[in-house]
Amino acid sequence: MRIGPIAAEATGGERARVRPSWPALVARDSYTLLAVFVVLLGLGLLAGLRLSVALAIGALIAGWLSSWSP
Amino acid sequence: MTINPAGSGTRGRWFADTGAFFVGVLLGALASAALIITIVGLLSLFVPRVWLPFMVLPVAGLAMLRELGLPVPVPYRNRQVPEWWRSVLPTRMVSLAYGLVLGFGFATLFTSAAHTVVWVVLPFVDSAWVLFGILTIYAAGKTVILYLGQGTDSHDDVLNRLTMAENASTPRRWARHLTALGAAAIVLATLLHAG
Numbered sequence: 001m002r003i004g005p006i007a008a009e010a011t012g013g014e015r016a017r018v019r020p021s022w023p024a025l026v027a028r029d030s031y032t033l034l035a036v037f038v039v040l041l042g043l044g045l046l047a048g049l050r051l052s053v054a055l056a057i058g059a060l061i062a063g064w065l066s067s068w069s070p
Numbered sequence: 071m072t073i074n075p076a077g078s079g080t081r082g083r084w085f086a087d088t089g090a091f092f093v094g095v096l097l098g099a100l101a102s103a104a105l106i107i108t109i110v111g112l113l114s115l116f117v118p119r120v121w122l123p124f125m126v127l128p129v130a131g132l133a134m135l136r137e138l139g140l141p142v143p144v145p146y147r148n149r150q151v152p153e154w155w156r157s158v159l160p161t162r163m164v165s166l167a168y169g170l171v172l173g174f175g176f177a178t179l180f181t182s183a184a185h186t187v188v189w190v191v192l193p194f195v196d197s198a199w200v201l202f203g204i205l206t207i208y209a210a211g212k213t214v215i216l217y218l219g220q221g222t223d224s225h226d227d228v229l230n231r232l233t234m235a236e237n238a239s240t241p242r243r244w245a246r247h248l249t250a251l252g253a254a255a256i257v258l259a260t261l262l263h264a265g
Binding site: 027028030031033034037041044049050051052053054055056057058059060061062063064065066067 | 095172175180182184185187188191192194195197200203204205207208209210211212213214215217218242243245246248249250252253254256257259260261264
């Protein structure tokens with residue numbers, strides 16, 4: 001596993017809790033990703049899916065997904 | 071598994087590091103989009119406009135087959151961001167540099183059908199502002215994961231969070247594949263419908 005640049009030194013901030021908060025867990029959750037995609041797709045279809053809207057949905061999924069893809 | 075760079079320490083530093091990463095991703099994405107737009111633009115000199123959408127289908131198809139697990143070639147370098155950058159550069163600079171490379175996308179092996187398809191379809195967007203908006207959304211999506219590093223002040227803390235947050239079960243893996251394939255499919259469907 002490779003981790004990006006994370007400062008090893010404390011900078012006066014409070015000591016972090018080891019257990020992540022729910023937003024942190026949601027940020028990397030496959031089911032959340034799928035649910036967000038389904039909701040966005042539904043909204044897009046209701047609004048009449050155009051290329052720009054489909055690309056915006058695809059871009060969000062591509063960016064979010066690739067942040068934890070192998 | 072590759073995790074994007076994350077800032078750490080105080081909230082202010084985390085915001086600044088995350089912002090640097092976001093800017094890097096956006097610049098990298100702009101660079102790769104410009105490259106693909108140039109390629110498709112050159113292609114348009116030889117291929118009738120009505121046939122151009124079909125020209126991207128082979129690349130999109132390969133990416134979707136790869137998403138399904140088939141060992142087909144994809145246009146990504148089989149490399150990762152150089153690890154030693156983190157030991158020689160300040161965190162903020164490394165965040166920016168990681169963002170640039172990861173935002174470019176094809177410089178590292180982040181195979182995703184959604185990513186490939188969105189990029190090969192980008193040249194068919196007829197507004198520069200819409201294009202910029204799409205790339206901004208991409209950069210935002212890629213930055214979401216940095217929330218995992220929020221509030222941490224050591225490398226070990228982040229590792230612990232990743233360990234707890236990670237779940238590589240088969241249903242979850244297929245949820246990711248399904249999402250990527252679904253996103254790729256709607257982009258292609260709207261492209262062909264519009265074309």
